[in-house]
Amino acid sequence: MRLELRGITKRFGSFTANHRIDLTVEPGQIHCLLGENGAGKSTLMNVLFGLLQPDEGEILIDGEAVHFTNSGEAVRRGIGMVHQHFMLVPVFTVAENVVLGFEPVKSFGRLDRNRAREEIRHVSQTYNLEVDPDAVIEELPVGIQQRVEILKALNHNAELLILDEPTAVLTPQEIDALMEIMRSLAASGKSILFITHKLKEVKAIADVITVIRQGEVVGTAQPTDSEGDLAALMVGRSVNLTVEKEDVTPGEVALEITDLVVRDDRGLPAVDGLSLSVRAGEIVALAGVQGNGQTELVEAIAGMRPVESGSIRLRGRDVTNATPREVLDAGLGHVPEDRQLHGLVLSMSVADNLVLNTPRRAPFARRGSRNLGAVAQNAGELVQRFDIRTTSIQSPVASLSGGNQQKVIVARELSRPLSFLVASQPTRGLDVGSIEYVHRQIVDERNGGLGVLIVSSELDEVLALGDRIAVMHKGKITGVVDPSTSRETIGLMMTGAHAEES
């Protein structure tokens, strides 16, 4: 299928998410759409998939203008989409999910389950994507769920496949497998539109690259272009992709975790006998596929989740099952995974959010009443020092961009004396410029002798920041390795293989 977008414009109120976007995908081509979070990639795809209607511009399929009022129509015209958050009903079987919306029926509108199974077997065989049609989605691993998403699109005879940030939840091995699938689909004549912000993947697979920034196409690039050039095009200025780290000799043990067991919300042991120690003046980066207990581990350290057994010691002090207040008093800095849920009170001002963890302490409060002057002064200083872009310190923090919201948290956590810093996904959703800045701050703290634990599902970040890399799988550390270790080895460890085996 040849797809052409001409001058697509989409506005939300006064905000223009897409401005006059032109894009052409040729049959059998893997076309990468590269852009930062918030650049307008997802909006454009939702327009193309009929979930949103464009304000201007047109979509042409094989030269013919089309207009989709819902995604069922887009699917009927041969467009298939693999969403970043899978559009699969967890309690349905593979077959039920694949045929949903296009179900084979017998008399009285009865579902024809046998025919559904047959259809899936047929498509599975054609494209060599094996999956059990009767398996229930929620019991399948993420990689297989994504395969079901692809099958679903192919079963609806998709000629153009849109993959929206498909690698975020995958291990390096699963990413390789996905790339293989994409290549073979392209070879069979399907067009592929691959949306990502990861430069390595773009270079590995793209035939053509279109870069968008702030809702506009800023240029096209070749996969042979350097990562630095691609990043510069994506961000709009040259960026430093590597983090410069000075050599620091680590000091004494700052965080010591011994045989820790923590349960998740479902009562399952998410952290399952984990031991780890981090020394002062060192960054330990915790790598792993999302959902292997990292969230629960950090919550346990921060006092937000009960510890079942084992112990956590901060600078020799036992903080196992301490309350968040006690942990903060012990000097823990915590950049939480979900900044909007646990890091900020969105409706409160920047100034108030900057003292969120010390509101009862002097100088911000005295004898139970707040000292607003000190709060404002503190905010003024931090906004300047951490370059937080806000119209005023009294603006609600919700009005800030994601990167600036994260800066508020980082500023708050780093502006008081710390004994240890835990940062979970510190740069998730940030633009390259902000990532550079946050990384610099963390490395500076480490240079100043602070122990730091970074949790990240971005392997690039883990490799860039960590002095040592601990790999977590199913609640346990499968190994602690040097940052010079190959990505493949770390990827294998993320699937449970131990360092010495791999």
Add this chain to the structure above:
Amino acid sequence: MGIVSEVSVATAPTRRAHQGRTRSIGVIMGLIGLFTLLAFGVGSGMSAQSSLTFNPVNLSGTIPWHVGTLTLSTAWTNIVLALAMIALAVEVNLRLPARGVMVRFGVVAVLFFFSLLLWAARTGGPAPINFVNLTAVLVGSSALAMVLIYGSLSGVMCERAGVVNIAIEGQFIGGAFVGSMIASTTHNFIFAAVVGALVGGLLGLILAFLSLRYLSDQIIVGVVLVTMLGSLSSYLNLQVFTPFPQYNTGNLAPDLPIPLLAKIPLLGPVFFNQTGFFYLMIVLVALVSFGLFRTRWGLRVRAVGEHPKAATTVGIRVIGVRYVNVIVGGAIAGVGGVAFMASQGQFQPGYTSGLGYIALAALIFGRWRPSGAVVASVLFGLSVYLADNLQTYQIPVPTEVLGMFPYVITIAVVSGLIGRVRPPAADGIPYQRD
């Protein structure tokens, strides 16, 4: 339902987490059994006797059979019943079953009430009558169970599509009020049912409109509708039915015996000598059950209730499906209201007394499945009926306290279920297309 939002799949460690609760439910069951054993068994004296009769009150003239009275030793019968209850309790404590604990609890509750009736009706007991008519008990509770089934079916329709319909009670009231008026004036229960369905459907439309168009909180809209209908019906009752009682009288729906089958002892009166509303209920259960789990329509409805965004991406109109289901669900509850009115003979303000909420409990108990809702409604119907009728047996307990029983059981059963059953994932969550 909001009240069971913290739910999970029954995985091995989750099960362990539930075992403590299962054990305490088992202990409660054992205590009830023990109390029955001592108070109603041993406590009724070894010489006392209770009688069970089986002849239906309304069929006695025409039936070809006449089952004699069964006279039992009260003490021994109750001891046997108590031992059965204790055996269930022991079984729960030893096996810690993952499913069906609350069904066992419901059985113990029903046995307890039955045993209490035998005790009250024994020779020398407090009751003015000295027999228990088993057929009457079953027929009487079947009318309540029927109303609960209408209500929980309505809930299944709405919640499977992701909208919580807490207004079932209001739809009952609305259906009962107009049902009485139409039945009195036209003497035709089909008209009454149709108008009841329209009123219920209209209330469903209001709920759907406010919660789908304006994304209002569904629980609040539902409660407001119930409150509004309660007050409105009281007012209209005062303005219309009090001055013109001829519009609210003589509306007992006729029994339609099915030839031959109606004459089976005990089962006949319960299943085959019922009103049209009862047979319609059976048809509806079958239809909804078939529709939800066997058809394309059902797959789409469940997709909308589980993951509306996924449904949207394959071209299913989420909002449209929700409108249809909430309106149809409302109509079913409206017919349920007419059915309740037709089992009582007239409308009275406030006489649904929370049946709509008990129907919601039956829906949760039945795991959002029509078949499960039927089992739950039968258990709840029996216990509500028995608890209501304790008053006629003059049990030496204040009527107000007896009146609490059905609700206490409902609370016990539903709280015992929390964390064990999983509602549709998008239940009660407003949906907006980006």
